[in-house]
Every structure is written in structure tokens, then in C-alpha cells.
Amino acid sequence: MKVTQEKLPASQIGLEIEITSEITTQKYEQVLRNLTKTVNIPGFRKGKVPRQILIQRIGTTRVKATALEEIIQEGIEQAIKQEAITALGQPQLRSSFDDLINSYEPGKPLTFAVAVDVIPEIKLNQYTGLEAKAEEIKYDPTQVDTVIEAQREKLGTLVPVEGRATEIGDMAVIDFKGVIAKTEGDDPDSEPKPIPGGEGTDFQVELQEDKFIPGFVLGIVGMNPGETKEVSAQFPDPYGNEELSGKAALFTITLKEIKVKELPELDDDFAQEVSDFETLEELRASLTQRYEKEAADKTRNNQQEALLTELLNHVEIDLPTTLIDQEVDAMLSQTAMKLSEQGIDVKKLFTQEIIPQLRDRSKPEAIERLKRTLSLQEIGKRESIEVAAAEVEARVTELLTEYADQDLDEKRLRGVVQEELLTTKIVDWLLERSSVELVAEGSLTPPEEPDSEAEAAEAVAEVVQEEETSNPE
CATH class of the missing domain: 3.30.70.1050 (Trigger factor ribosome-binding domain)
Incomplete structure (x- = not known):
């Protein structure tokens, strides 16, 4: 032939x-x-x-x-x-x-x-001596206080208060009934229209300004037990119930009782109740270590991301369609699995009409992921970077012990561990031979970036919404 x-x-x-x-x-x-x-x-x-x-x-x-x-x-x-x-x-x-x-x-x-x-052939024009910038995430000591205060709030108990009017921060026990306020065009002799679900008895409301619709909480502030008054409020626009969106409301409110939350003392007893530590000092030290490590891990992750992004500027790879399609398939499968775990009926989302749109949206990310993976593999080969079998076995044993209650595929797990450890070694090798300048947090990207899974789920929702809008029943 x-x-x-x-x-x-x-x-x-x-x-x-x-x-x-x-x-x-x-x-x-x-x-x-x-x-x-x-x-x-x-x-x-x-x-x-x-x-x-x-x-x-x-x-x-x-x-x-x-x-x-x-x-x-x-x-x-x-x-x-x-x-x-x-x-x-x-x-x-x-x-x-x-x-x-x-x-x-x-x-x-x-x-x-x-x-x-x-x-594909991987052409690496440069992979050492790279220069990039990454955001440094610094440890915030107030995180420890925030966590401890949140635990105190959970353990707090409500106790009645007498002899004063309500204040912001109190818990008010009320009876209330709401109606939609009349406007100029309404019949003055007609009965006010009740608000669906707009009434309650012995209802506990925390007096915080961001609770309920505007005007409701502030109308309760300053009331005394036994007092009844009418409070004007305004439904926001838009609102969950479109019929109430932007409407003015009038609530008849009776204050029955005032309560305040008493928080436990910050002492060793508190630490023992909320954790496995014997003293408050040990609890604080553990939380401090945790958040310091979290900040350091985020900083290192930012360094790695910045370096890999810069690396791709010096790489030439003409990707075949087969690899791109396989990567897109893997991404959509991961998204479907995540949505399924959240109780979402994936079959209703991933229809024959929507899947092509999702594939198109996923291609740019799939191409970048492939280029990163192939580039790192090529660098590992050129520089003879390897992972010792003992390292793999140690990590596999650790994971099998940690997830002993789950039925893990040991062979597949070993492959995943091998790949992850090798990737880490290659990236560390690159970081040692490159310069990644640390800059202030928020100076390069918005403070909060949604994770890839959330972005994928959001993309599914957007495509579904677009499909429903363009093809109404």
C-alpha cells in the first residue's frame, strides 16, 4: 500500500x-x-x-x-x-x-x-526567566474575631427586657397585619386590599435596618410593649411578588414583648463548647494558624496562576479538534455532576437544543486548560522532572484513610495523585526560575472572583434563559 x-x-x-x-x-x-x-x-x-x-x-x-x-x-x-x-x-x-x-x-x-x-507539537519559546505580577493575600486578624463572634451569636439566648422602648438590635415580638396603601385613583370607600401572607401573631423580628421591606423595622423602633401603631412601608421594585412590586403598604403593628440576646462569656468554657480545644487561647491560635495558611495558599495560587498565564504567552500549540472536544466533554460532565449534587434535574437543563451553545461557551476555557496541561507535560519531559513512587503511595494511603467510608477506585486515585503531584513539582520548578512580583490585593482583579464551577452553573442558567426567551411556549 x-x-x-x-x-x-x-x-x-x-x-x-x-x-x-x-x-x-x-x-x-x-x-x-x-x-x-x-x-x-x-x-x-x-x-x-x-x-x-x-x-x-x-x-x-x-x-x-x-x-x-x-x-x-x-x-x-x-x-x-x-x-x-x-x-x-x-x-x-x-x-x-x-x-x-x-x-x-x-x-x-x-x-x-x-x-x-x-x-500536537508543543513549541516552547521560553519557560524560564518569566516575569509576572500576582496579588498577595494578607492574613486579616479580624477574621478570628468574626468567627468567634458568630459562634457567640449562635449560642446566645433571648431574655425579656422591661422598662424601655425598642432599639436597633433588639428582638421584637409582634402581632401585625398589612394592607396595600390606597393611591389617589382608588375608591376612598373601598376596603383596603390585604397583603397576601402579610400578617402574623407572636412574630419575632430582629430589629436590623436591612430586615424586611424598607420602613417596617424603623417603624417598630421606639415602640413600648402593649403599644399599637400604624407603620408605612414600601415594597422594593423589583420584588419577588410582582403584584406587590413598588407598592406602598400600611401595617398595623402591636408590640407584645422586647427581647435581647445575651451572649456567652469569652472564656475557656465557651471554647470547649464550640470546639475540641480546652482553652480560648488554643482556639484562637488554631484559627489564626488556619487563616494564615489560607492567606498563604491563596497567595501561592495567585503566583501560580500568574506564572501559567504568562507561560502561555510564550507557547505555540496548534490543538486538534479531538482534544478540544474531549476537554469540553469533561468540563460539561463536571458541571452536570455538580448541578446534580445540588438536586437539579440535569436532563431538563442539558437538552439537545442547549448543549451546542454550552459547548461553544466552554471552548475558550477548554483550549486554555489544554495548553496549560500540555505545556507543563512538555517542560516535565525536557527537564526530567518526576515524582517518586513512594510519594504517590504515601499520598494515596493518606487519602484512602481520610475517605475510608467511601468506595474509591484505587487505581484511578493513584493516577490522579500521580498527575497532581507531578504538576505541582513542575510548577514549583518554574516558580524557582521565574520572577513573580507580589502586589496589593485587589490591584489586578476584582476582590471576589466566582469559582469555575459557579461560572459553569451560571453559564448553563444563562443559556437556558436565552433559549426560553427565544422559543417561548
Whole structure:
């Protein structure tokens, strides 16, 4: 078999495959023999249909097409093996199948062209001496106080207060009933329209300005137990209930009791109740260590991200479609799994109409992820960076112990651990040979960045909404 190779864009190899005249004859005759055994033609027994009658009944085109399918499939397999090509995905026929049928003649050579995706060539123009900037996340000591105060709030108890009016921060026990306030165009003799769900008895409301609709809480502040008053409030626009959106409301409120939250003392007893530590000092030390490590980890992650982003500016990779499609599939599967864990019916979201849009949205991220992975793998090979088997086994044992109650695939886990440890080693190697300047937090990116899973879930929701808007029922 004669095979001619040609380098194509997108990491493809073009193959021109010439099939010998012996094969074209052999396959044509083989197809005819098989059809003779299987085709039913009135007046003839199976296997006894004359050759010319068989061809007249089923047509030369069908015979050629069937023979061609086998010729092409076997020809591609033999060519890839002969040329020692590591193919990715399914080869693509570049020749027109209809043209091949017209040109195919048993007993004469047949030439056709295919394209095969192959592992891309990674061109690293530079990967040491890189310069980048990353945000430094500094430990905030107030985090410890915030966590401790939150725990105190959880353990707080409500106690009645007498002899004063309500204040911001109190817990008020009220009876209330609300109606939609009348406007100039309303009939003055008509009864006010009750607010759906706008009444309650012995209702506890925390007197904070951001609670409930504007005006409601401030109207309660200053009331004394036993007092009844009318409070004006305003539903925001927009509001969850569209019928109430932007409407003025009038609430009749009776204050029945005032309570305040008493918090536990910050002492060793408190520490023992909210943690496994014996003293408050130990609890604070543990929280401090935790948040210092968290800040350091975030800073290091920012350094790694900045370095890898800069690395891609010095890398050239012509990615094949097969790899991109595989990465997009993996991303969508991860998103679907995450949504399913949240109790969302994935089948209703990932419809045949929406999936193509999601794939298009995912491609840019898939391409970047692939370029990062392939670049790091290439650097690891060039610099002979490896992970010792003992390191892998130690980490696998640690994870199996930590998740002993789960049925983990040990072989798959070992592969994941091997990849993660190797990636970490390669990135550390790059960081040692590059310069990543630390700058103030928030100077390069917005303070809060949603994680990739949240972005993916949000993208699904956006696509679904767009689809529903463009195709209303």
C-alpha cells in the first residue's frame, strides 16, 4: 500500500492512500458474494441469483458503495499502522464519497485522502526567566474575631427586657397585619386590599435596618410593649411578588414583648463548647494558624496562576479538534455532576437544543486548560522532572484513610495523585526560575472572583434563559 503524508493545520496529518487493483477487485467480488447469499429476489433461491440479474436489481452504485466502505475503513487502519501514526479520535475522509463511487472501478487502483488528528507539537519559546505580577493575600486578624463572634451569636439566648422602648438590635415580638396603601385613583370607600401572607401573631423580628421591606423595622423602633401603631412601608421594585412590586403598604403593628440576646462569656468554657480545644487561647491560635495558611495558599495560587498565564504567552500549540472536544466533554460532565449534587434535574437543563451553545461557551476555557496541561507535560519531559513512587503511595494511603467510608477506585486515585503531584513539582520548578512580583490585593482583579464551577452553573442558567426567551411556549 502506498501512503503519502502531508502536514495539515490543527495538528492533523493528511494521508493519501492508494489501494491496489487487486484489493479493489477482491472487495467488489466479496460484496457480490455476500449479497448473493442474503438478497431475496423472486424466482431465485438464495445463493443462486445470476450475477448480472443481482447487479441489475440492486444497482451498481450500491455494490460499489458497500465495497468502498470496507476498502476505506481497512485502508485507513492499515495506513495508520504502516506509518506508525498515533491517531486521536476518528480519521476524517477528505475525498468526496460520491466522487469515489464514480471513479471506483474494480481491477484499477483507487486513491483517497483522509485527515488524522495527532498529538500536537508543543513549541516552547521560553519557560524560564518569566516575569509576572500576582496579588498577595494578607492574613486579616479580624477574621478570628468574626468567627468567634458568630459562634457567640449562635449560642446566645433571648431574655425579656422591661422598662424601655425598642432599639436597633433588639428582638421584637409582634402581632401585625398589612394592607396595600390606597393611591389617589382608588375608591376612598373601598376596603383596603390585604397583603397576601402579610400578617402574623407572636412574630419575632430582629430589629436590623436591612430586615424586611424598607420602613417596617424603623417603624417598630421606639415602640413600648402593649403599644399599637400604624407603620408605612414600601415594597422594593423589583420584588419577588410582582403584584406587590413598588407598592406602598400600611401595617398595623402591636408590640407584645422586647427581647435581647445575651451572649456567652469569652472564656475557656465557651471554647470547649464550640470546639475540641480546652482553652480560648488554643482556639484562637488554631484559627489564626488556619487563616494564615489560607492567606498563604491563596497567595501561592495567585503566583501560580500568574506564572501559567504568562507561560502561555510564550507557547505555540496548534490543538486538534479531538482534544478540544474531549476537554469540553469533561468540563460539561463536571458541571452536570455538580448541578446534580445540588438536586437539579440535569436532563431538563442539558437538552439537545442547549448543549451546542454550552459547548461553544466552554471552548475558550477548554483550549486554555489544554495548553496549560500540555505545556507543563512538555517542560516535565525536557527537564526530567518526576515524582517518586513512594510519594504517590504515601499520598494515596493518606487519602484512602481520610475517605475510608467511601468506595474509591484505587487505581484511578493513584493516577490522579500521580498527575497532581507531578504538576505541582513542575510548577514549583518554574516558580524557582521565574520572577513573580507580589502586589496589593485587589490591584489586578476584582476582590471576589466566582469559582469555575459557579461560572459553569451560571453559564448553563444563562443559556437556558436565552433559549426560553427565544422559543417561548
